[in-house]
Amino acid sequence: MTAALAMSSLEAGGHASTEYRIGAQDVLSVLVFRVPELSAEAIRVDSSGSIDMPLIGSVPALNRTPGQLASDIQTRLGASYLRNPQVTVRVTEAASQKVTIDGAVNEPGVYEMKGRTTLLQAVAMAKGASAISNLRSVAVFRNVDDQRMVAVFDLGEIRMGRAEDPVLQGDDIVVVDTSRLSVVMREVISALPGLSIFRTY
Secondary structure, three states, X not given: OOHHHXXXXXXXXXXXXXXXXXXXXXXXXXEEOOOHHHOEEEEEOOOOOEEEEOOOEEEXXXXXXXXXXXXXXXXXXXXXXXXXOOEEEEEEEOOEEEEEEEEOEOOOEEEEEEOOOEHHHHHHHOOOEOOOOOOOOEEEEEEXXXXXXXXXXXXXXXXXXXXXXXXXXXXXXXXXXHHHOOHHHHHHHHOOOOOOEEEEO
């Protein structure tokens, strides 16, 4: 296991989300239907992970999907200011986030992601899996709220369209072919209840 991998980790349990998660310094478009004075064409997520909205003030945005953030804004506006507000949030500019790609790929390394990046796209950034790789066992490590988590994906099934292509998050670590991990980590992964599910370890 590489030093970077030994320090890595992941997110809360459950199936991997296919939606982009908002990051710090992303630029968002927030549209409040028929209320232009509460809308914003370009609002940047600050370093603390929040945006500042008229009337309702600071709203946490970090690691939320656009849909989740829109729902949060709707709830706050509806509580005190508007009746049945309709809010749409779009990511208009994604700040650079990094992903580490290791294992049986042609060019392992740390790569920049701009916007929504899936597992297949990340492996392609590393010039693809090597000829000796085991595509049925691709691990994604993530660190969220000090929780170490890992999920294993079958890249072959994803390529065939028979499995979902997960969206990566900033600072994820992808290891193609889990046989390249330490014995302890392989035992942890072999104990997972199923593919494509993030679990703590």
